[in-house]
Amino acid sequence: MTTPPETAVRTADLKKTYPSAGPRPEVHAVRGIDLDVPRGEFFGLLGPNGAGKSTTIGMLTTLVVPTGGSAEVCGLDVVRDAVEIKRRIGVVSQNNTLDSDLTAAENLEFRGRFFGLSARDARRRAEELMELFGLTDHRLGNPFEMSGGQAKRVMICRALMHGPEVLFLDEPTAGLDPQTRTNLWEVLRGLQAAGQTILLTTHYMEEAEALCDRVAVVDHGAILASGTVDELKSTAGADTVITVTYDAEVPQDIHALSDRKGISKVEVNDGQVRVFAAEPEGVLGELVTIGAAAGIGVTDATQLRPSLETVFLTITGRDYRE
């Protein structure tokens, strides 16, 4: 694999199988992933829990050894050139990995020193970053006495101390409240605007939609679809999805709906019907009327406009599990 210099991350048929342990069978966590992320891009791996996102990011950041295929970061091989890659990337993991014996500022300075900055340069860089991230008032705080959002910002600062070419973020806003999450989005947008290449994993659809230039939707260790959010919506998930649950078996008359103009698909599963419609006007009302005519009531009804959620539904035929 030859990676052009403008490519930040490239994988070909990348795989990871965790071996069996005791009664647990082997796990095919990543089943052959192809990625191509140009420099400067904000790229998202979006998928439900257990989809294989952390394992993929683990391989790209050299912490997890692939069992198949290949991956290059900054044109370097993740297995052969692991040491050099570590110098060129910044990683923010899911959990708080800051040192509780050090203040926030010391955590940053220590990292800078580790990467060869002089004490003076490390202090200056730490101060700059903390100011940029609104952390100056917390510089002497203990990272484990901070709010989740503050600690995450300290972790991002720490990952940026040596000016990494690519920043990897594993579920950066998991567990944060909505306000803190949107504040962090602003921070990340600012980083990208300054030229930072970012690869993020998330199980929040709205996060991928809000931040990423391009998204790969992953499930069960494979990429189901990739592209810009608009591309994904216009190919896989262009329809509005109307789901109705009845209190008895779905009335037979429902199937006639699939012949109607503007309806692409009608799926029936026990007491639930799901209609994929380019022209959704009136469909929900009709589903209720058809039920009522057969003496059947509606216990639940949802209507999803085209979004990453409808993309997932269209590709997998099932709800996105957050």
Ligand SMILES: Nc1ncnc2c1ncn2[C@@H]1O[C@H](COP(=O)(O)OP(=O)(O)OP(=O)(O)O)[C@@H](O)[C@H]1O
């Ligand atoms: N060290 C390991 N040993 C065995 N199985 C593992 C290991 N790490 C992850 N897995 C399994 O691999 C699969 C993918 O997990 P992974 O953590 O990569 O998914 P994810 O999409 O990041 O989900 P989450 O957001 O919940 O971490 C899961 O079935 C998980 O249980």
